[in-house]
Amino acid sequence: MPLDASALLDGPRGRRLCLEILLEGARRADTPETRDAVQAVFWAAHGRERGASVLLSFSDGSEPFVEPEVSAHDAAAALAALPVPAMTAETLTHALWHAVDEAAYWQPPSGMDELAAAPEMHSVLRRVANGIALSRHVDWWASPLARQDQAAVAWEEEPFRAGHPGEILPEWRTDTTAEELQFAGYTGVSGPWWSVPPFGLPRTTRVGERGPVGLSFVEDSHGWLTARSRRVTPPAGDVVEIHGPDAWAALCRRHPLVVTASRRTVWEWATGRDGAWVIPDWAAVAREAVGVHLTVTGYLTSAGRIIDVGGGLASTVAGWVPDETFWFRDVVQAGAEDRWAAEHNMGVDRWHPA
Secondary structure (H helix, E strand, O other): OOOOHHHHHHOHHHHHHHHHHHHHHHHHHOOHHHHHHHHHHHHHHHOOOOOOOOOOOOOOOOOOOOOOOOOHHHHHHHHHOOOOOOOOHHHHHHHHHHHHHOOOOOOOOOHHHHHHHOHHHHHHHHHHHHHHHHOHHHHHHHOOOOOOOEEEEEEOOOOOOOOOHHHHHHHHHHHHHHHHHHHOOOOOOOOOOOOOOOOOOOEEEEEEOOEEHHHHOOOOOOOOOEEEEEEEEOOOOOEEEEOOHHHHHHHHHHOEEEOHHHHHHHHHHHHOOOOEEEEEOHHHHOOOOOEEEEOHHHHHHHEOOOEEEEOOEEEOEOOOOOOOEEEOOOOEEOOOOEEEEEEEEOOEEEEEEO
């Protein structure tokens, strides 16, 4: 399924991707007009922050600092005057890194995400979304599992996941039920915020030109400096493909697991919706498939948004890595271990062989 510009703008991470492309193009151009546009976006986003923040002002103290009031309309007008950057592989990679790294589902959206969602920004971001959809560099974003090119990643000196899926899945199901009982009757309390399969399961991403995708795109990364990867041979069998919110909703309808008590508060913070929530019952999904794969397109159009499941129920995709596959059966190591080192450049992690 090809990437659709409209669907991209429906997803919080997709909108943030488009905004980051415009900002990167402005910073690279570094003209008075582009610097003004970057500043306008900063202040417009800052005015929408709902959490605590600290601003540092450097001056001789003769004048009191007055925070500029910049509207979404002003920020959009400043960006609209700039050309859309060329959709190079580097530009797309940098912007996707930022869009993924800034994801957070345990708190209200950031001011930058709120700005990207403002109606005034839609036409500005639409120009970028159209350019992304036409780029040859994103063809693989919508592609299904690359079964022959999968690798697992371990950060620093952490061990690779080696649990047995047959033991992990029923234990996860029991623990999730216990969490619902634990949070029943409580409001305003943050509980689990993720909707991924059990963390102990094997998980992989495809290997691209810059190494495993799982090295480059990580939500809320911890600043790791080294990593290891190893190629694996996945199990034979069907894999569930999540290429957008419709596929996620269908999976939730087939195998619903109610998680309202544990997620209601934290997902209301993240999405603004107060209601009943479900996630896929991964122990049940494991009976129909050997794994579940989230495409990059699926991530950008689905992560962090309210996905209507029907019957007053909703769900969201939270805690995934773009192009990530969770396996419900064991994988087999298929090559030697590779070591990687991170280079931080303009806020972006670049990984190279160590």
